[in-house]
Amino acid sequence: MRPEKNSDVSTCASLGDDYNHHGGNGVLRLIIPANDRSVRRGLQTIKSSMSNLSLSQDDWSTVELVIAEVLNNIVKHAYSASDTGLIEAHLNYSKETLDCTIIDTGHSMPNGEIPKGAQIDLTCDIADLPEGGFGWLLIHQLTRELNYARRANQNTLSFRLPFATEH
Amino acid sequence: MKLNHKDFDNARLVTICENRIDAVCAIQFKDEMRKLTDAGPRRVVLDMSQVEFLDSSGLGAVVAALKAKKAEQTLELASLQPAVQKVFHLTRMDTVFAIHDNATSAMAGVADAS
Secondary structure (H helix, E strand, O other), rough: OOOOOOOOOOOEEEEEEHHHHHHHHHEEEEEEEEEHHHHHHHHHHHHOOOHHHHHOOHHHHHHHHHHHHHHHHHHHHHOOOOOOOOEEEEEEEEOOOOEEEEEEEEOOHHHHHHOOOOOOOOOOOOOOOOOOOOHHHHHHHHHHEEEEEEEEOOOEEEEEOOOOOOO | EEEEEEOOEEEEEEEOOEEEOOOHHHHHHHHHHHHHHHHHOEEEEEEEEOOOOOHHHHHHHHHHHHHOOOOEEEEEEEOOHHHHHHHHOOHHHHHHHHHEEEHHHHHHOOOOOO
């Protein structure tokens, strides 16, 4: 049995210092254990490393939400909340866009494809309202160039987030 | 997960004293809310002014709280920060909940019970 570990021991963040001094561009490679608390801390690391972009609140909230949804899905579904896997995130950002690639070695997506995340009908009785299924809906609405590949027991999800706001 | 509450005449104002409702605390939030609605009056207003981040699990927990309320009760929301409002808007959950600009306007005209 693995001891319950909530410390940041397996988190490795390497900032691309060579890039960081040129117009706010940067790269970040982050490896976190697949559990909810590490996802929360990983998002904090991403926020700090992207702070030099001075993103608007609106742009940052989209980055945080999309990455949170992708990571939560991996914790919950790819690794079935077993708390034994790792998640690797590569971020490449400029003042205009964030390109993000997220890799895990958990289960494949259902049917080997990205769930559609269609809008759910909410004109129903309160008792029948869905309590889940919003994650992919949000990811599809907010990302561009969303791609998924399954190779050699590894899931790779990539997407782009354009920053709308001038800053 | 800390939820404070203050009772008014026929209404309970619940304040979320956390800045995130995410996968870490969604289940706990749902359970705490259930206790507060079970023992609560006809109106329950949830002040979300301190919540800076809400993900889909947090949204699911707020929906679960709505489903767990008593039939004669209302669960209303107040003071959504822009990042939280975005999640409600994109999922159209803003069409399901009564949402007030802030707790003061939600409780306007309601007498203090304490």
